[in-house]
Amino acid sequence: MFVVWGVVTITFALRALSPGDPVNLIAGQVPDQATRDQIEQDLGLDQPIYVQYFDYLGDLLTGSLGYSYNQRRAVSDIVAQHFAATVELAVAATVVALVIAIPLGVVSATRRNQPADYGATFGSLIGISTPNFWLGIMLILIVATQVGFIPTSGRGIAFHEAVYSIFRYGYVGHLFEWFTYIILPAITLGTYFTALITRLTRSGMVDELGKPYVTATEAKGLPKTLVRYKHVLRNTLIPIITVLGLQLGTLMGGAVITEEVFNWPGLGQTFITALRNGDWPVVQGIVLFIAVAFVVINIFVDALYARLNPQVSDE
Structure with missing residues (x-):
């Protein structure tokens, strides 16, 4: 279990440190700031990084690997x-x-x-x-x-x-x-x-x-x-x-x-x-x-x- 936890933590850290805005990947270059703020809130990106991390761990414990907005499908299905x-x-x-x-x-x-x-x-x-x-x-x-x-x-x-x-x-x-x-x-x-x-x-x-x-x-x-x-x-x-x-x-x-x-x-x-x-x-x-x-x-x-x-x- 320690190995799995280590992999989860490292991949989450790489995601947090990677360049690029996830909102841009989902909404494109949408100028409407209200829409962008709503997407950021839905993804939990407006929360501190440690809150995002524990939310991600909680999702994993419930069997959810997340959701791909690029493919519009659950990651587990992919x-x-x-x-x-x-x-x-x-x-x-x-x-x-x-x-x-x-x-x-x-x-x-x-x-x-x-x-x-x-x-x-x-x-x-x-x-x-x-x-x-x-x-x-x-x-x-x-x-x-x-x-x-x-x-x-x-x-x-x-x-x-x-x-x-x-x-x-x-x-x-x-x-x-x-x-x-x-x-x-x-x-x-x-x-x-x-x-x-x-x-x-x-x-x-x-x-x-x-x-x-x-x-x-x-x-x-x-x-x-x-x-x-x-x-x-x-x-x-x-x-x-x-x-x-x-x-x-x-x-x-x-x-x-x-x-x-x-x-x-x-x-x-x-x-x-x-x-x-x-x-x-x-x-x-x-x-x-x-x-x-x-x-x-x-x-x-x-x-x-x-x-x-x-x-x-x-x-």
């Missing part, structure tokens, strides 16, 4: 409309990262100082060093222009709608459409995560492979592949899950640039638009939502960590 797209992109990027990174990390650890290990290490270095906005633009220029069925912007169809289409009508075309729209943004957003998990998996596997239980299980005649993936990799997954939870929250907050590049209608693009328009209630609402999501994800990861490693819960 967040509800766009958050699913951001979560969808973050989860897709995570899946892409895990599918590539874990097998690559295992191969790199079991073939140390071999070409596969060098290739995985070099690829991880490139992935960590590559800015995602540049990678997104390159994917648009190189891949999408050469492969005609991959769109370069937009969302197309939501994942739940594609799944519903399969169960309701038996039609898989919408799922393919969803895949073509999300694949490039997911790769762009998940590249850094892929490199990070690859290096973490390799490091954990190298440590585990040197322990006595590995030699003992192999001496019993168990296949090396079974030992590596059932025993060694399972023990390696504990720190990976911790990083996974942290990075999932980071992906939700860090999808801003990727969403802007691919015109993905999520919270990131909405945040950029609100920032450009000076729509501070929307900016505050999105930042607060991401902060709460980050805290919830971390709590879930801690619980899962204790489940996988009972020694943590006993301490």
